[in-house]
Amino acid sequence: MSSAIAVIDFETTGMSPAQGARATEVAIVLLEQGRVVDRFQSLMHSGAWVSPFITQLTGISNEMLRTAPPAAQVMREAARFVGQAPMVAHNASFDSKFWQAELALAGESAPQLFACTMLLSRRIYPQAPSHSLGHLARYLQLPSTGRAHRALADAEMAAALLARMQQELCTRHALPWPGHELLMQLQRRSRAAADGWLAQQAAPSLLAAR
Structure with missing residues (x-):
């Protein structure tokens, strides 16, 4: 079974498809083990x-x-590219809405679950001065990915952030490489409860290593 995660970013005409905004650009980066x-x-x-x-x-x-391919065509290609991979976005409540809305207009389903970097x-770097993508990239000294x-630049940056956080979870909490399901569970925890919950997840792997 593939461990790929699809990290997505949209550029759009506005904040919400419910208000008539449409996507103007989409980029997806596939990650496997970071x-x-x-x-x-x-x-x-x-x-x-x-x-x-x-x-x-x-x-x-x-x-x-005006010379770009039709939105429905692009979204069908994007859906084929993602396949069954679960998805990640920075501020996923924004990108997931456009993923669902644009695929619906293209006559496609959008069953993927979204984790949010x-x-x-906020759970892994509570001390960061800001949790916007650009500020986190500077705080963690991630390589520049473009404008x-x-x-694509933002999807690459979100992918680099995700990989850094997965590595951080491994080294700080002695976890095996954290997959999408663990990330989904972690983001549902409060900041105060996150470290204790992560320690519970690490315990079985530590016992198995003895």
């Missing part, structure tokens, strides 16, 4: 208008999207 094994990235044309503010923020213009970072607010 190592990047594949990437997917595409602009996507939905016919939605991109405001000057969004163009300034992302660098994505209406002109660029923002929630996880912020472009989907």
Whole structure:
């Protein structure tokens, strides 16, 4: 059974598909045991208008999207790329909504569960001055991946953050490599309860190693 995790980032015309916002770009980075094994990235044309503010923020213009492939086509390709892999995003409540909404418009299902690197970072690095992706990258001195607010650069950064946190869990808590299910359980714990819960997860592996 594959241990791949799909780390995703969208650029969009607004904050919520419920308010009519559409995706303009999607990128997905596949990680296995903390190592990047594949990437997917595409602009996507939905016919939605991109405001000057969004163009300034992302660098994505209406002109660029006119020649981009149709959104439904891109999302079907993205769904095939992800396959059965569980998913991760930074501020996953945002990206998961667009994943579900854009796939629904393409006539595809979106069964994947999402873990969130923002929630996880609050459990693992509570001392960080900020838990935004850019601030965490600087705090942890992660390598630069390119312009912020472009989907591939942000997906690469979130993937690097995820791999660092997985490694941190291994070294700090003597855990085997933490998979998606453990990450999902950890993000549901309060910060106060996280360390005690992690110690409980480490105990069986420590006993097995004796």
